[in-house]
Amino acid sequence: MTTTRWAIFGPGDIGGWFARALPGSAHGTLHAVGSTNPGRAAAFAAVHGAPVTGTYEELLARDDIDAVYISTVHTTHADLAVAALTAGKAVLCEKPVAPSTEDVERVLRRAASAGLPFVEAYKHRFGPFARALDAAVAAREVGAPLRLSASFGFAAAERSGRLFDPALAGGAILDVGGYPVSLAVGLAAAAGIDPADLAITAVAGHIGDTGVDEHATAMVTGEGFTAEVECSIVAELPRSATLTGGRGSIELPDAFGSRNASAASFVVRADGRDRVVEVPTVDPFAAEADAVSLALREDRTEAPEVPWVQSRNIARLLEQWRAGLND
Structure with a gap:
């Protein structure tokens, strides 16, 4: 199995937990950090050893990122997830996917049409x-x-x-x-x-x-x-x-x-x-990352831990x- 190259969108506290967990995952490595604040992304990347930083748009345009972990505020999850899926990236999204069922369905429709994994990160x-x-x-x-x-x-x-x-x-x-x-x-x-x-x-x-x-x-x-x-x-x-x-x-x-x-x-x-x-x-964050990696490698859009019907x-x-x- 090849390594999943991850980008973290949202270099905050929860993003830090994910970054620290990735070295313990079986299949993932931290490759990039994205933020609306370039300085914040660079500082986070320096601490956690990510070689690439940039805005969300810049990172989604790259072809060396396989999956995106979204740990921004609730109201931005859906738009970022749709953008990442449209750009050909698998997505692990912090809970909740979105405040509204309408936006959750929008994300799931995009994942289905893209044929890419989308997983909601209920760690337990x-x-x-x-x-x-x-x-x-x-x-x-x-x-x-x-x-x-x-x-x-x-x-x-x-x-x-x-x-x-x-x-x-x-x-x-x-x-x-x-x-x-x-x-x-x-x-x-x-x-x-x-x-x-x-x-x-x-x-x-x-x-x-x-x-x-x-x-x-x-x-x-x-x-x-x-x-x-x-x-x-x-x-x-x-x-x-x-x-x-x-x-x-x-x-x-x-x-x-x-x-x-x-x-x-x-x-x-x-x-x-x-x-x-x-x-x-x-480590639940490592387990979440590996669930996405396995779905990506097996050409599945869902993970059995939190299938779309549950999300x-x-x-x-x-x-x-x-x-x-x-x-």
């Missing part, structure tokens, strides 16, 4: 932990119907910047609400439930004086599946989850892992017995959640 869906969890659900180890409880939240140090800017699609739902929602969508799919049949109900939360959702809760409901989801950018919330079925439960003390290591274990409690499932950890339905549910909070 990559690696052995997610595969083992999906397998336990698919095997009906805790029975049915299923009920999930999951949350993700933190207290921002300052109520400023992109997180609290409505013009940049700030707010808890798009920044961290996607974690429990994507977990719900992935587990529902593993149980054989069509993600398109899921809907958001019972929305509640708080919109701050900055105009963004700061804390929110909702129910994700479907036939044989219910999820209680919660997110916040003003309060620390557990990053654990529990999936309960008719025969027992799956306890996920660390449902989402960290930025440099996937989660390592979960407990299946069924029929009066506990089974501890332990799996190797991986489009995660986007739809997040849009419903935001709309319900604003009604």
Whole structure:
């Protein structure tokens, strides 16, 4: 397998995590850094050893870049992804793909017509932990119907910047609400439930004086599946989850892992017995990069970790959640 030459679009904090992870990937290397600020791109490239820098347009015109990792603000993801796909580059895009389902569909149509991989970077869906969890659900180890409880939240140090800017699609739902929602969508799919049949109900939360959702809760409901989801950018919330079925439960003390290591274990409690499932950890950013590399080499447009049916339905549910909070 040849090496995938990556460009990072958005030399910020998250881009730095991706850059540091790439040397540990099986198939990728950092080749270029793009930004609207040439000085910022050059400084980032110097730290992480990328030989090429430039504007987004300059890098997309090059033929020595195979894939682009997009880690800019939410509102720029869709346009950059479409431009990269049009230029013949595979795309790994930070979550969410876009604030609107309309823009998500625009990206997926472009990927389909270009015949190139597009992958949404929900890091907890990559690696052995997610595969083992999906397998336990698919095997009906805790029975049915299923009920999930999951949350993700933190207290921002300052109520400023992109997180609290409505013009940049700030707010808890798009920044961290996607974690429990994507977990719900992935587990529902593993149980054989069509993600398109899921809907958001019972929305509640708080919109701050900055105009963004700061804390929110909702129910994700479907036939044989219910999820209680919660997110916040003003309060620390557990990053654990529990999936309960008719025969027992799956306890996920660390449902989402960290930025440099996937989660390592979960407990299946069924029929009066506990089974501890332990799996190797991986660097989630490296795993995301390799998923794109494999799709590129195998001439696939999707990665099984986050297939397009899940991306489009995660986007739809997040849009419903935001709309319900604003009604």
